[in-house]
Amino acid sequence: MRELVEEARNAQAERAVSVFLELGEPDSRRLRIALRAWVAMAEQEMVDAALATDLPAAEIVGLLIAAAEATAGAASPIRH
Numbered sequence: 001m002r003e004l005v006e007e008a009r010n011a012q013a014e015r016a017v018s019v020f021l022e023l024g025e026p027d028s029r030r031l032r033i034a035l036r037a038w039v040a041m042a043e044q045e046m047v048d049a050a051l052a053t054d055l056p057a058a059e060i061v062g063l064l065i066a067a068a069e070a071t072a073g074a075a076s077p078i079r080h
Contacts, residue, residue, distance in 0.1 A: 012039045020072045034075035038068055 013036040020035070021027055042064050049060045 009036065009039050009043075012042075016068060020068075025072055025076065028075065028077070030075040030077075031072060034071045035068070038071040041067065 013032065016035040016039065017027070017032055020031065025031060045060070045064060045067075049055055053060075
């Protein structure tokens with residue numbers, strides 16, 4: 001079961017990485033680590049939202065998008 005969960009997380013993380021690469025974010029180990037962590041956060045957010053909130057779906061999706069963008073931005077190399 002654990003292996004199946006890891007495979008699913010890896011697939012979701014690769015999808016997220018692909019989106020940000022298409023948006024022009026440079027590929028890096030930092031980006032991949034950060035977006036893998038975002039996937040875990042997104043999983044928990046969706047569980048929490050389903051079980052314990054009356055937030056509209058659009059608000060939940062907006063929060064997920066904002067968190068993904070912030071995560072990718074934080075993983076970008078520091079620009080001077």
